[in-house]
Amino acid sequence: MEERYDFKKVEERWQRAWQEQKTFKVVEDPSKPKYYCLEMFPYPSGRIHMGHVRNYAIGDVISRYKRMRGFNVLHPMGWDSFGLPAENAAIKHGIPPAQWTFENIAYMRDKQLKRLGLSYDWDREVTTCLEEYYRWNQWFFIRMYERGLAYKKLSYVNWCPSCNTVLANEQVEQGLCWRCSSVVTHKELEQWFFKITAYAEELLSYCEKLTGWPERVLTMQRNWIGKSIGVEADFTVQGSAEKLTIFTTRPDTLYGVTFMSIAPEHPMVESLINGTPDADQVRAFCQRVMREDRAERTDEKRKKEGMFTGAYAINPLNNERVPIWVGNFVLMEYGTGAIMSVPAHDQRDFEFARNYGLPIRVVIQNAEKNLDPSTMKEAYVEEGTMVNSGPFDGTPNGAGKEKVADYVEQRNIGRRTVNWRLRDWGISRQRYWGTPIPIIYCEACGAVPVPEKDLPVRLPKDVALTGKGRSPLSESQSFRDTTCPTCGGRAHRETDTMDTFVDSSWYFLRYCSPGESVAPFDKKAAGYWMNIDQYIGGIEHAVLHLLYARFFTKVIRDLGLYDGDEPFLNLLTQGMVIKDGAKMSKSKGNVVDPDFILTKYGADTARLFSLFAAPPERDLEWSDQGVDGAYRFLHRVWAVVYKNIERVKDVKPAGSEARGDTLYRKTHLTIKKVTEDIEREFHFNTAISALMEMVNALYDYTSDGVEEQQLPVLRSAIDMLTLLIAPFAPHLAEELNASLGNKASIAHSSWPTYDPEAIVAAEVTIVVQVNGKVRSRLTMPVGAPDREAEAAALADPKVKEYTLGKLPKKVIVVPGKLVNIVV
RNA sequence: GCCGCUGUGGCGGAAUUGGCAGACGCAAGAGACUUAAAAUCUCUCGACGGGCAACUGUCGUACCGGUUCGAUUCCGGUCAGCGGCACCA
Numbered sequence: 001m002e003e004r005y006d007f008k009k010v011e012e013r014w015q016r017a018w019q020e021q022k023t024f025k026v027v028e029d030p031s032k033p034k035y036y037c038l039e040m041f042p043y044p045s046g047r048i049h050m051g052h053v054r055n056y057a058i059g060d061v062i063s064r065y066k067r068m069r070g071f072n073v074l075h076p077m078g079w080d081s082f083g084l085p086a087e088n089a090a091i092k093h094g095i096p097p098a099q100w101t102f103e104n105i106a107y108m109r110d111k112q113l114k115r116l117g118l119s120y121d122w123d124r125e126v127t128t129c130l131e132e133y134y135r136w137n138q139w140f141f142i143r144m145y146e147r148g149l150a151y152k153k154l155s156y157v158n159w160c161p162s163c164n165t166v167l168a169n170e171q172v173e174q175g176l177c178w179r180c181s182s183v184v185t186h187k188e189l190e191q192w193f194f195k196i197t198a199y200a201e202e203l204l205s206y207c208e209k210l211t212g213w214p215e216r217v218l219t220m221q222r223n224w225i226g227k228s229i230g231v232e233a234d235f236t237v238q239g240s241a242e243k244l245t246i247f248t249t250r251p252d253t254l255y256g257v258t259f260m261s262i263a264p265e266h267p268m269v270e271s272l273i274n275g276t277p278d279a280d281q282v283r284a285f286c287q288r289v290m291r292e293d294r295a296e297r298t299d300e301k302r303k304k305e306g307m308f309t310g311a312y313a314i315n316p317l318n319n320e321r322v323p324i325w326v327g328n329f330v331l332m333e334y335g336t337g338a339i340m341s342v343p344a345h346d347q348r349d350f351e352f353a354r355n356y357g358l359p360i361r362v363v364i365q366n367a368e369k370n371l372d373p374s375t376m377k378e379a380y381v382e383e384g385t386m387v388n389s390g391p392f393d394g395t396p397n398g399a400g401k402e403k404v405a406d407y408v409e410q411r412n413i414g415r416r417t418v419n420w421r422l423r424d425w426g427i428s429r430q431r432y433w434g435t436p437i438p439i440i441y442c443e444a445c446g447a448v449p450v451p452e453k454d455l456p457v458r459l460p461k462d463v464a465l466t467g468k469g470r471s472p473l474s475e476s477q478s479f480r481d482t483t484c485p486t487c488g489g490r491a492h493r494e495t496d497t498m499d500t501f502v503d504s505s506w507y508f509l510r511y512c513s514p515g516e517s518v519a520p521f522d523k524k525a526a527g528y529w530m531n532i533d534q535y536i537g538g539i540e541h542a543v544l545h546l547l548y549a550r551f552f553t554k555v556i557r558d559l560g561l562y563d564g565d566e567p568f569l570n571l572l573t574q575g576m577v578i579k580d581g582a583k584m585s586k587s588k589g590n591v592v593d594p595d596f597i598l599t600k601y602g603a604d605t606a607r608l609f610s611l612f613a614a615p616p617e618r619d620l621e622w623s624d625q626g627v628d629g630a631y632r633f634l635h636r637v638w639a640v641v642y643k644n645i646e647r648v649k650d651v652k653p654a655g656s657e658a659r660g661d662t663l664y665r666k667t668h669l670t671i672k673k674v675t676e677d678i679e680r681e682f683h684f685n686t687a688i689s690a691l692m693e694m695v696n697a698l699y700d701y702t703s704d705g706v707e708e709q710q711l712p713v714l715r716s717a718i719d720m721l722t723l724l725i726a727p728f729a730p731h732l733a734e735e736l737n738a739s740l741g742n743k744a745s746i747a748h749s750s751w752p753t754y755d756p757e758a759i760v761a762a763e764v765t766i767v768v769q770v771n772g773k774v775r776s777r778l779t780m781p782v783g784a785p786d787r788e789a790e791a792a793a794l795a796d797p798k799v800k801e802y803t804l805g806k807l808p809k810k811v812i813v814v815p816g817k818l819v820n821i822v823v
Numbered sequence: 824g825c826c827g828c829u830g831u832g833g834c835g836g837a838a839u840u841g842g843c844a845g846a847c848g849c850a851a852g853a854g855a856c857u858u859a860a861a862a863u864c865u866c867u868c869g870a871c872g873g874g875c876a877a878c879u880g881u882c883g884u885a886c887c888g889g890u891u892c893g894a895u896u897c898c899g900g901u902c903a904g905c906g907g908c909a910c911c912a
Binding site for chain 2: 214215219224246249261327329333335338340346348420539543612613614615618619620621629633635639677683685686691692703767771772777810811814817822
């Protein structure tokens with residue numbers, strides 16, 4: 001053992017050893033309990049950032065800890081390697097996307113992740129842009145197509161007129177293109193969709209069962225799915241056979257309808273205005289609203305505007321005639337695209353009615369009975385009693401909702417229904433670097449799925465990428481032109497590729513059997529490893545990836561491939577890495593490069609700092625001095641072992657005979673504390689602080705020299721410290737472990753257990769309070785009866801001073817902790 | 824506007840079931856070692872006040888109130904910050 005800790009030498013040595021000995025390779029072993037620990041896999045952008053370091057350090061501590069606890073741990077890593085940046089690099093630098101991607105993967109894996117000493121089974125590496133992976137995306141697509149879960153429809157998409165391409169919702173930031181900041185418009189295009197709405201109810205109800213998820217993530221998912229229960233009601237159009245169907249969550253206000261509003265895109269607009277005097281103006285109004293871009297259309301400050309169509313509807317409950325308006329605030333995508341307007345009890349309708357002089361009628365009266373349309377300043381949306389509502393007058397409006405719904409259903413003028421905010425998942429992308437959608441369009445047979453035997457549909461390599469024009473694949477004639485698998489006639493392939501979120505929706509199943517070649521994964525292997533006991537990643541995926549992956553898992557279950565309902569049992573959303581009060585980003589210039597930290601301080605320091613500075617779910621403020629502190633601590637550990645190693649090398653560690661020794665007690669207290677902190681919500685920061693306390697105790701213990709009879713206790717302290725620090729600083733721990741004469745890797749050593757007898761102190765400090773304020777402290781033997789503590793407290797001179805001879809009214813004794821005297 | 828989260832020293836944070844507020848680390852100050860510096864080691868370190876001193880008094884966990892012998896912790900209200908959703912009928 002060298003005097004000075006040379007992290008570079010030590011870390012390289014052990015990284016090589018782990019790789020050569022395949023220390024972290026795992027296979028299914030039914031005799032051992034399994035543990036599947038997964039960190040969200042990265043996009044191979046070229047460089048990892050501190051957020052990755054933090055994410056993987058957290059996952060690695062958990063994996064290494066569970067491994068030492070005797071679990072068979074699956075801890076894999078891979079690459080979410082399809083995506084637009086590769087295409088952009090190709091356009092900008094003329095490098096093929098595949099080359100760019102694989103070079104990045106090689107650098108990130110070999111020069112960055114492996115340097116961090118992460119305990120992955122690299123034999124299970126999964127790379128989504130490889131044929132062996134994306135062919136199964138195509139396979140899933142076809143299975144879903146057969147079941148009606150993948151379908152094509154004409155729909156409005158986000159379109160960037162400058163980049164000349166479709167953008168995903170997540171690529172639209174405040175209505176602007178993320179790449180060029182152009183205003184995003186709408187465009188109607190034929191797109192492929194996955195029918196995630198078929199699982200809306202289950203995705204929502206299973207949120208209850210995800211007890212290992214942070215509440216805020218579940219809330220975000222619930223909001224995103226957005227279930228509203230209500231009623232659809234049919235209003236007849238006066239002088240027409242057509243019916244206008246509306247959706248409402250407030251059937252209790254049906255008698256308060258004073259007008260109707262429909263979306264400008266509503267298919268009935270034309271028939272309603274046909275022949276009316278203002279038809280042209282209404283048409284022009286609708287055109288104008290529909291031309292507005294996304295940002296304008298959803299601006300909260302936009303004025304509510306509308307026009308009277310000239311047509312009237314009949315309220316099926318009271319047969320009143322109400323005017324039908326077109327409103328710029330009515331959304332075609334939600335409900336039926338038409339609403340009943342009840343200005344007295346809906347703020348938007350209220351503003352609209354005031355604006356255009358439409359009547360307002362109160363049908364829910366408040367407790368003070370003072371609601372009057374002529375004096376109302378805003379809509380009344382609280383609880384109340386139904387009035388002006390025919391047979392329902394006097395009914396509390398909560399109960400009224402159900403009664404009116406019953407009534408509507410009995411009279412066959414409407415029905416109970418549920419509306420969802422969740423939309424089907426549009427997966428078509430007009431991009432090159434993604435999974436080709438396995439569909440062939442035949443002039444005779446229409447859309448035909450590619451037969452399974454013809455999979456994969458390979459991504460062609462000879463495509464010129466310009467960033468302009470249509471889908472790059474449509475420019476490749478050899479790709480596009482093909483024959484129909486059904487009739488053999490002339491046909492062409494679908495040239496759009498899949499959203500990259502498809503890739504990440506099932507990769508965790510692939511890790512269970514990464515070499516599988518006849519199915520996406522082996523059912524038995526997945527049965528052994530799933531579900532994921534701990535999933536770790538950033539909060540930014542709270543809705544998108546985590547919702548898509550839940551959806552895919554349920555589809556895969558229904559395909560009979562996997563027996564489970566949910567993929568992720570426990571979810572840890574780690575906080576961001578912050579510097580100078582802001583998230584690290586190139587534009588802010590506050591980025592700390594992991595390579596620099598690894599070179600200057602080493603992996604163990606980088607890991608230790610990012611685990612110590614904050615608990616995992618909270619944001620972590622980067623501190624250069626904090627990194628120095630972590631570095632100093634590792635050197636302190638090394639130095640105290642180095643100073644004593646020659647003397648303890650051949651000493652047998654102390655056992656229960658050493659109970660009563662201060663260091664022996666501290667050692668066992670530390671085992672208890674570190675174990676409990678890891679088990680309790682992964683509070684690594686306090687676990688590490690306990691290790692620091694133990695090291696401080698070791699310095700105290702050895703500062704004046706060590707007697708011969710103290711050596712076994714010292715030896716056991718050093719042994720235990722090495723084991724406890726192993727998940728956090730694995731290189732240092734391996735080196736100390738080897739220096740102490742152990743041959744096997746510490747990664748598979750058993751986690752220590754503490755001796756409950758050893759942590760019991762002979763004496764405890766009892767806090768003495770007078771009226772709840774601390775006035776004195778007493779030292780009492782452990783287990784002293786309450787009345788002895790009480791008597792000792794009352795006899796205390798300080799206590800006497802504060803009680804001034806008055807008799808105590810009450811004395812509260814908390815055994816072993818506190819005596820409170822109330823006077 | 825709705826939903827969620829968070830407010831503790833100069834800073835990051837700790838206090839696990841309502842029982843010693845500030846563990847551990849950083850920064851700062853003093854000292855030891857050194858020709859000197861770095862490194863290392865030791866000590867001090869919430870605010871205000873009293874004492875030569877060991878020590879000691881009061882206040883203090885965003886703010887106001889409540890429950891309790893006792894509140895950073897529980898309850899009600901207010902404020903601030905962060906995040907998500909948002910014309911969803």
